[in-house]
Amino acid sequence: MTGTDTEAIAAHARQMRRDIVQMVADAGSGHPGGSLSAAEIVSTLYFGGWRAPFTFLDFIPGPIWLFIKIAVMVFIYIWVRWTIFRYRYNQLMSTGWKVLLPLSIANLVVTAVVVTLVK
Numbered sequence: 593m594t595g596t597d598t599e600a601i602a603a604h605a606r607q608m609r610r611d612i613v614q615m616v617a618d619a620g621s622g623h624p625g626g627s628l629s630a631a632e633i634v635s636t637l638y639f640g641g642w643r644a645p646f647t648f649l650d651f652i653p654g655p656i657w658l659f660i661k662i663a664v665m666v667f668i669y670i671w672v673r674w675t676i677f678r679y680r681y682n683q684l685m686s687t688g689w690k691v692l693l694p695l696s697i698a699n700l701v702v703t704a705v706v707v708t709l710v711k
Contacts, residue, residue: 627673631665639665 635641639661642654679687 627666627669628662631662631669634665635661 635658641661642658644650644652644654644657
């Protein structure tokens with residue numbers, strides 16, 4: 593096989609990877625299609641996809657459950673985005689350095705102490 597033959601064979605895989613990367617990039621952009629993509633990914637990977645949350649609700653078909661979960665995630669995404677104000681860059685950096693970094697170090701220390709005491 594020449595180089596062009598291998599490129600033709602792997603073209604679908606490259607296209608699929610590019611689509612996945614674009615979908616994930618759109619998820620954080622605030623675009624309605626991006627929030628839908630994010631809701632689809634989260635609903636499928638983390639909320640059980642088409643499965644019912646409780647066994648007594650198994651009579652409802654799977655695609656309807658998936659649609660409900662995606663709709664709830666889009667609602668939550670839009671609600672949070674419209675409710676929480678936007679940080680400026682300097683506010684975000686200040687919060688990260690002055691609040692989140694000390695909290696993460698405290699979390700690390702507390703976890704180390706608990707693991708040491710449990711053993």
